[in-house]
Amino acid sequence: MRLKAYLRGGGLASHLRLKNNENSIRYxxxxxxxxxxxxxxxxxxxxxxxxxxGSHLCARLLEDGHSVLCVDNLLTGSEQNIDSLHNNPRxxxxxxxxxxxxxxxxxxxxxxxxxxxxxxxxxxxxxxILVNSQGTxxxxxxxxxxxxxFLFTSTSEIYGDPLVHPQREDYWGNVNSIxxxxxxxxxxxxxxxxxxxxxxxxxxxxxxxRIFNTYGPNSQxxxxxxxxxxxxxxxxxxxxxxxxxxxxxxxxxxxxxxxxGLLLALFKPYTTGEVFNLGNTEEHxxxxxxxxxxxxxxxxxxxxxxxxxxxxxxxxxxxxxxxxRMLGWQLKVSLEDGLRRTIEWFxxxxxxxxxxxx
Ligand code: NAD
Numbered sequence: 001m002r003l004k005a006y007l008r009g010g011g012l013a014s015h016l017r018l019k020n021n022e023n024s025i026r027y028x029x030x031x032x033x034x035x036x037x038x039x040x041x042x043x044x045x046x047x048x049x050x051x052x053x054g055s056h057l058c059a060r061l062l063e064d065g066h067s068v069l070c071v072d073n074l075l076t077g078s079e080q081n082i083d084s085l086h087n088n089p090r091x092x093x094x095x096x097x098x099x100x101x102x103x104x105x106x107x108x109x110x111x112x113x114x115x116x117x118x119x120x121x122x123x124x125x126x127x128x129i130l131v132n133s134q135g136t137x138x139x140x141x142x143x144x145x146x147x148x149x150f151l152f153t154s155t156s157e158i159y160g161d162p163l164v165h166p167q168r169e170d171y172w173g174n175v176n177s178i179x180x181x182x183x184x185x186x187x188x189x190x191x192x193x194x195x196x197x198x199x200x201x202x203x204x205x206x207x208x209x210r211i212f213n214t215y216g217p218n219s220q221x222x223x224x225x226x227x228x229x230x231x232x233x234x235x236x237x238x239x240x241x242x243x244x245x246x247x248x249x250x251x252x253x254x255x256x257x258x259x260x261g262l263l264l265a266l267f268k269p270y271t272t273g274e275v276f277n278l279g280n281t282e283e284h285x286x287x288x289x290x291x292x293x294x295x296x297x298x299x300x301x302x303x304x305x306x307x308x309x310x311x312x313x314x315x316x317x318x319x320x321x322x323x324x325r326m327l328g329w330q331l332k333v334s335l336e337d338g339l340r341r342t343i344e345w346f347x348x349x350x351x352x353x354x355x356x357x358x
Pocket of ligand 1 (some may be wrong): 047049050051052053054071072073074075076077078096097098099111112113114115116117120127131135153154155156210211212213214215
């Protein structure tokens with residue numbers, strides 16, 4: 001059942017209608033979205049849906065029975081990530097740059113569009129700034145006009161090189177506003193500000209999720225991130241490159257756990273105007289990740305150390321108490337299980353690539 005038609009026709013809405021004014025209707029609408037997101041078929045827009053996380057989110061929303069409009073300009077994403085979704089009649093792909101206006105109908109908007117890896121955003125710094133500012137503005141305007149639920153995917157990078165550990169949502173961060181990462185960190189911070197102003201000025205039903213390092217199938221092999229780098233190097237028995245001495249720590253979250261958190265953050269009641277960290281709290285050194293991946297790939301790769309990258313944080317670990325308490329979010333996939341699934345996916349990709357070449 002389409003939610004807007006359900007609302008127009010009365011149904012649960014008539015029981016909830018307290019006052020016949022715009023605010024009460026908006027309130028009912030949001031309330032019903034929250035109540036029936038597991039049983040209704042909603043119209044959902046995913047910007048950046050052809051990217052790593054977006055493609056998993058689109059697949060999950062289709063599995064749950066929703067209609068999905070995936071909007072992506074393929075700047076850092078790939079059509080291959082959504083190949084398997086095209087045969088679902090509830091899936092539509094639109095190649096479009098979300099910094100430019102376009103119209104669509106939506107009950108909910110997940111705004112993920114943005115380069116996310118250091119290689120991606122340093123290669124496209126202006127596009128990154130624009131998609132997180134102008135693109136976020138365009139999506140917020142749509143959310144306002146359509147009374148759609150809205151979720152902005154921010155990042156742990158807004159904490160910069162944190163002076164507080166682990167990072168809670170009320171920590172303001174330690175960010176270099178003019179360094180090579182600023183195009184990403186600062187534009188995500190502005191995206192957060194815009195989202196909160198739309199929430200305060202127009203009472204739109206918006207929330208922010210700060211994603212910490214996420215890994216899994218569909219991530220790009222050449223985007224310079226730690227896990228894809230290590231896995232592709234180990235699968236070819238090449239040396240694994242560590243930037244720094246290997247003692248920096250990272251915590252990584254498997255993509256299906258992250259997607260579950262995004263759904264809960266958008267649809268659970270009482271999440272409007274809230275900010276949630278989503279990530280894994282299990283912290284390991286970069287050296288430990290390298291050693292684990294070598295073992296799981298049955299590789300004999302040596303490890304080489306190169307100088308640290310500029311503004312690369314020393315430690316990063318989320319405090320996820322708020323997401324656990326308010327969303328009931330629980331991590332389900334263990335590190336070894338997630339790494340095995342990711343290694344298997346990269347291994348299939350690499351053998352398909354080599355059979356095409358030969
Ligand atoms: P990704 O690069 O794989 O996906 C981003 C997608 O956005 C790509 O498909 C790209 O083509 C698209 N895009 C970029 N600019 C666009 C524009 N102007 N119009 C339309 N589409 C555009 O990245 P990802 O890892 O899937 O990240 C998704 C979101 O999650 C991003 O907002 C990112 O900042 C955030 N995030 C990701 C991680 C992570 O570990 N992967 C960590 C923190 C935050």
